[in-house]
Amino acid sequence: MGAPIAQQYRLYPARVVGVTRIGASTVRVTFGGAELAGFAGGGRDQSVSLFLPHPGQPAPVLPAQDGGEDWFGAYRALDPEVRAVMRSYTIRAQRPEHAEVDIDFVVHGDTGPASRWAGRAGAGDQVVLLGPTTADNRSVCFRPPDDTGLILLAADETALPAVGGILDWLPAGTRVRAWIEVPDAADIQQLSTAAQAEVRWLVRGSTPPGSRLLVDAVRAARLPAGTPYAWVAGESSIVRAVRRHLVAERDLDRRRVTFSGYWRQGASEDTLRAETLTAAA
Template sequence: MTADALAFRFFSLHVVRTKALGPSLVRVTFAGDDLAHFHSDGLDQSLSLFLPAPGRTEPGVPVEAGENWYQAWREQPDETRAVMRSYTLRALRREPDEIDIDFVLHGVEPGAAVPAGPASRWAADAKAGDRVQLIGPAVADNRAIRFRPAEDTDLVLMWGDETALPALLACLEALPAGTPVRAWLEVEDARNIQDVETEADASVTWLVRDASDAEGSPMALGPIKTAELPAAERPYVWIAGESSRVKELRRHFVGERGIDRRQVTFVGYWRRGLTEEQLREQEE
């Protein structure tokens, strides 16, 4: 087994509780004996979550296949294969061992124009005892953590949509006291706005999208283009969310703001019009 593979492992978990954070956001808290071996610095830690196939109570994941689990998972019948989705860790706690994962709910409201996908349906109905599998870190510092400002960073710039809120807020909470930060967070409903707790010197701007907004630039592009940013010699940028919007913001920070591209972390968590399965097929 490779060193990289040893950094990650399967965890068998169950739901402890859920908490609505807004009309389209829900926090699910998981526990399980395996979490004693779960180690992460938090921040924007990426995870792979396996949910039971519709109509099933257990996620069908071929854990016994070891490093060949992915191929074995792909070869399972559609009706039993677990639903795999990518998420970021919101929080890790000890005594007792628990993790939080925040879900964005799409299409679960009555009369939704686009029906909910399997992950949204699962999260909307999740209850204590529901079982999942997860691939997560066995070592605290691992390649699935991308938020890595240099020690001498003198300004942190951040943008994220709903899918990036857990990571962005976790990063803000972890920044050292006094760190200058400008952050823009996009949500589709003002009721999804959350309290921000940080010791950093953070200016946080919440942007509520128009319900008709389906295409085009991020709302933040206008405010960011016109923003007067604090003087900085070593700025660091973290942007995450819908892929095309992330790319447009990256072009702004590198091309128009002149920030070294090596100091810009950009992550496309999803792509408009494509399911995660379709994205995965394009990448293979």
């Protein structure tokens, strides 16, 4: 039996060691720090909780003890105007030999605390990551069954880092069909992979985010033969619509569709997190 959930994660203090603009809408921030040498990311769509300081704070304000359920309660008990801003992100790349990880941020001005922070990030800025101590952790959701013959990926720009991590991880010869929606043609990336991947980029342009562009593209596709496994992530209502299409119209076993709403139109991450906590209670 594995370690209890709380013991599978810990806090990793880190600092910014590099910032690179990789698209019209995306900034890649490289974090470093001696403790990141022990970051046990599982690759694929490995997610972490990232804690950011408020403007004017030199470092994120967090409870003294390490991660775990009691720690999270202590974090929630802090003044929201003082405690660190908490956001969920996917690790785009990890280099344990250099004690570094990359996180890609979709930036949209000062419309949210994470976008504002990423737009101003500079070398030496301090953050804290709540991440895994074991590579086989429940924050990795991409888990195709052994009999999978075809991988289907559908994502918007918020899930593009996860798609990149998945393509990095897939072995040579794996058949992949992917649809990725991005705001601008300058957001299209060269995604390296050993897999046999066909990637279709959907440039949104003036179409509002959260439209049915991704749903319509998946619905119109002709898929090759093979037992599929699907991974879908992005805006919540669109993710659900893609899943409904795959299950109801393509007859995929719902157990072979992994789906995740990374954001919801009109709702902040704080709102979504509060709803999750209320539902759990």
